[in-house]
Amino acid sequence: MLDGVDWSVNEGERWVVVGPNGAGKTTLLQVAATTLFPTAGTVDVLDERLGRTDLFELRPRIGFASAAVAEKVPASETVIDLVLTASYAIIGRWQEEYDSSDVTRAVELLEALGCADLLRRRFVTLSEGERKRVQIARALMPDPELLLLDEPAAGLDLGAREDLVARLSRLADDMTAPSMVLVTHHLEEVPVGVTHALLIKKGKVVAAGKVDEVFTPEHLTACFGIPLDVERHNGRWFARAVLD
Numbered sequence: 001m002l003d004g005v006d007w008s009v010n011e012g013e014r015w016v017v018v019g020p021n022g023a024g025k026t027t028l029l030q031v032a033a034t035t036l037f038p039t040a041g042t043v044d045v046l047d048e049r050l051g052r053t054d055l056f057e058l059r060p061r062i063g064f065a066s067a068a069v070a071e072k073v074p075a076s077e078t079v080i081d082l083v084l085t086a087s088y089a090i091i092g093r094w095q096e097e098y099d100s101s102d103v104t105r106a107v108e109l110l111e112a113l114g115c116a117d118l119l120r121r122r123f124v125t126l127s128e129g130e131r132k133r134v135q136i137a138r139a140l141m142p143d144p145e146l147l148l149l150d151e152p153a154a155g156l157d158l159g160a161r162e163d164l165v166a167r168l169s170r171l172a173d174d175m176t177a178p179s180m181v182l183v184t185h186h187l188e189e190v191p192v193g194v195t196h197a198l199l200i201k202k203g204k205v206v207a208a209g210k211v212d213e214v215f216t217p218e219h220l221t222a223c224f225g226i227p228l229d230v231e232r233h234n235g236r237w238f239a240r241a242v243l244d
């Protein structure tokens, strides 16, 4: 799964993780989100060593959006409750207490993600694009120090993807926003403002560091196993196969 991955994210950095199917991207993010434990090696998240720290205290400091989280949402859960429950890093509202400032924050985040009209809807009835935006609002709810987004643009149409990339670009640009790690399959989905990139293949690091030093034809070709060319326009990245 993951093998010899030596990788650190420093405060304020915005990382993107790219690699072929099965490379270990989701596994890596689940380890960072403390929902999966490594069988070997050590992991420190927000200066806490996994295995020696109280996860119930650590988890609300991490915002995590992924298909694995979305799959666990009960059919009856409303959008507003899904965002509110992130304060306790739980899914499914039960008997927890929330004060009016929690509700105000949840509403503001949903408004900022363009989801104000979805508050009372059941999450499971939303479209894929709506779900993605609601999940980002949920991930931001606890005012996390680390934001982890696993394929936030997967399954979106072109307009919804561009809208999401623009929102994530604004977030990446916001110096008060948390450190960020985003997994994606497509360089076109990388927000402007991403500072670093990690390329992985078969559980091993191919390249890691500043985004413009990592997103080179050589590294991408080595990572995906086909000749690839890469370009950057106005801060956005584009990759395609080199044709004979």
Ligand SMILES: Nc1ncnc2c1ncn2[C@@H]1O[C@H](COP(=O)(O)OP(=O)(O)OP(=O)(O)O)[C@@H](O)[C@H]1O
Pocket: 001, 019, 020, 021, 022, 023, 024, 025, 026, 027, 028
């Ligand atoms: N619970 C599990 N048990 C056994 N193997 C697993 C488990 N979860 C993932 N794997 C394996 O670990 C490897 C990495 O999977 P992971 O989902 O992290 O890859 P990925 O880079 O996110 O892939 P994709 O782009 O297809 O989503 C794969 O070979 C996968 O089959």
